[in-house]
Amino acid sequence: MAAVIEVKDIVKEYVVAKKESGLRGALKGLLFPDKKVVRGVDGISFSIQPGEIVGYIGPNGAGKSTTIKMLTGILHPTSGSIRVCGISPQADRKAVVRKLGVVFGQRTQLYWDLRLGESFELLRRIYQIDVSVYEENLNELSRVLRLEEFIDTPVRQLSLGQRMRGDLAAAMLHSPSVLFLDEPTIGLDAEAKHAIRSFIKEMNRLRGVTVILTTHDLDDVEQLCDRLVIVNHGKVVEDGPIDALIGKLTPRRMLVIDLQEPRDDLTHPAAEIVKQEGLKVWYQFEKSRISAAELIADLSRKLPIQDLSVKEPDIEDAIREVYKGPSA
């Protein structure tokens, strides 16, 4: 199948003023600004198939928003190539915009002074959406996002959660086949987050929309994404199915036991005691070295165990490993 998005070795350099300290430095900077080049994105490649929901994640400053802006044609890469639905966003922004829906959680594409419904109508004209398509879409979007309650409210009076639902609808009015979401759940309460996630799933299921999602909320990732592309310092550091990433990045598991009485023969050759508090002991062990069942069997032969639990690493543990960087 042809990829919907094909990104090859893109680089984005920003030129920023170099600041020197002190008054003299500030004045010098004002008169003879010293420039330096920062690489916001430093050679990123990936390709995305139709219907995928991909989490594009990484720590602050990793290059996520810069990538999304290049994919949507807002920014031009310094080098490298991008194809979205076969189109270069830089060569033909107009054509690519018809294929894309974009939501930046930090900012709105609605019009503050208009009612929500009027904002949609204006977008219909700007995007030249066929009236029947528009009406059908708006009906469906109203139903899924429950927009009726505030469709006649001026955008400036909407709560953040309502505004985000409005923004998502706005991004889908022209039936795009790809949706870029940059932190769509930022600042929302649990219920609003749930509404947004259900909407994303619905659009993917009903319309086969391909989704690229940037977020710092790991519940978004866990509930929505099949695959993660993790970036750090402008480069892709991991790319794969979530389960595989967890398994690869966090080979260690934790066994916690509660003893019936204090003991001092706690050690096991295949596990490391990482913590001990009263009668509670935490063992860390490598999955590949010993199974949880074996470890439990060994320990219970020599220790009076009251209770125990095994903690599987989750997506949060995996991501912490990546952000930490390669371990020494």
Ligand SMILES: Nc1ncnc2c1ncn2[C@@H]1O[C@H](COP(=O)(O)OP(=O)(O)OP(=O)(O)O)[C@@H](O)[C@H]1O
């Ligand atoms: N307009 C700009 N001018 C100069 N440098 C920029 C500009 N925009 C981004 N950068 C730099 O490029 C790098 C990547 O920024 P980007 O906004 O893409 O990160 P991000 O992954 O979206 O981070 P966050 O999670 O904080 O949103 C950062 O070092 C940032 O300071």
Ligand SMILES: [Mg+2]
């Ligand atoms: Mg960002």
